[in-house]
Amino acid sequence: MKAIRYEAYGPPDVLRLTDVPKPEVGDDEVLVRVRAAAVNPGDLFLMRGTPYVLRAVAGLTRPKVHGLGNDLAGEVEAVGGTVTRFRPGDEVYGCVRGAFAEYVTVRETGPLTRKPAGLTYEQAAAVPTSGMTALRALRDEAGAGRRVLVNGAAGGIGTFAVQLARAYGAEVTGVCGPGGAALVRSLGADVVDYTKEDFSRTGRRYDLILDNVGNRSLADCRRALAPEGVLIPNSGSGGRWFGPMGRIITVKLLNPFVRQRFATFVTRENAADLDTLRDLLESGKITPVIDRIHPLAETAEAVAYAERGHAHGKVVITV
Template sequence: MKTMNAIVQPAYGSVEVLRFEEVERPELGDGEVRVRVHAAAVCQGDVHLLTGTPYLVRLVFGLLRPKRRIAGQEMAGTVEEVGPHVTALKPGDEVYGQVPGGAFAEYVCAPADLFAPKPANLTFEQAAAVPISGMTALQGLRDVGQLKPGQKVLINGASGGVGTFAVQIAKALGAEVTAVCSTRHVDKVRSLGADRVIDYTREDFTRGPERYDVMLDLVGNRPVSDCRAVLAPKGVFVSSAGSPGGNWIGPVVWILGVMLAGMFGSQRMTSLMARPRREDLLVLRSLIEAGKVTPVIEQRYALRETAAALSHVAEGHAQGKTVIVV
């Protein structure tokens, strides 16, 4: 039996439930590839799957305990073996992608179509930081927001994992970018290309005279009515604000509020549910290799230190991405 090191989560709870263990390597299925994980990244979704909150997530991921004992979704590594009928990838390929679980380990097996070639100019650590956050920003701005060159966009929560990608992608799409973040992140966000940076500890972005064609809200810390007030008459509000609303219902009330607001007036109010797409990984790869997008990594941890990495992200003030070196 071949084994590997992994972070095992036997129950919902705090980081105290996590265990660094030697476990059996995952079996390779039809249409899957086995990837040697070199790096993984932590996203806010991993925190929700750790705690099992909001409790609605347990209906999908396990009512009493997690269905998947090994968490982790964003990763980069080298293909070790491919299953039957896999033609797009071969052993030795360097890939990155979003998997449904198992990335906090030395090996992961997942469908081949969840992976794309790693950007050639990124390290494995940098590439692991891209998939979920990069695709969320891309889909929110390009697909849902339908952002066009010359339009004005406001990004609330511009210093986080998704926000740092959103600033750069919006600039790559030709938009004029206003970014909202706290004082300690202002210089970093400005360095990413934002035309204007608002420090929310000193200025209320909902009180300014500027009106935006698109607003990407990654925080959910302001009422929808306040956000609507800064939109142009035909503006689009896109919410990808995690789970405002507490442990029980999480984002349900927030999403319903956004939907209700969208029923009135000429502005479009919508919530974003990002989906993993190989095509978008390829788009991000092109942007990265063209020098238009670069991952921002604040902290790196060893696999044994995954609990500390999750704690750092759970605090809610991380700059860019937090990466686990496997």
């Protein structure tokens, strides 16, 4: 089968389309014929091997696992002897390392579930990681009538976050560049164009800020928070060693000393959240936003485009 593999850390040109053996199905596994996959920031970190703290798990000098990609949508081709949740022919979506490939195996108990009805494979593949991250950030925080600001509102996570905040009854403001303003407004948010206005100096206060960009200091973000508001830092710079984790470590240390709250979390991929997202998708409360679609052979180009950080919505790979 065809799959994307990389043998060394580096820029997108380390990615190669190659022939590899089709995976064998274990007793508790599902073999999925991948129809589409999506690019995520985590793929970029694994490809580059930065932040360096990541290498403690991924491999110190070269990657231990050579497949890339995490989000997929496709069809069940075969199931193991003990599998009862899935049957051949089922349309599914979910997460597994190495999704940039024609076939993958996923454990029956893993983050895999029925694909949302009415969505194409490309649309479904755009959902899992970004959708679950936005869901985890907003589900317990964005109550009815709350004022929510999403920094990076036109990106993969941001487009889901704006829609989810609206679905949970919040008034939403999205921060983006001029190229994404029309999109963010169409999703139901007011817009702050960061090329013209600094959201931290408008005088407006928000009950919740989801910061997907990390281009403002914590002091700036706190200035835009209500006195008992919540800041969720989902990005930031901690240098080559810690990357976004540096900002998360900082806010954990500051949390006991400030009235406002810094909420941090790690998205745990699971079928239950995918089922929640499927219900929201099928009801029309949220819709995937796709910037562009590339074939598997152009994965390096797709990843390079995503790495530049200006995609509006998701970058998707067809397989």
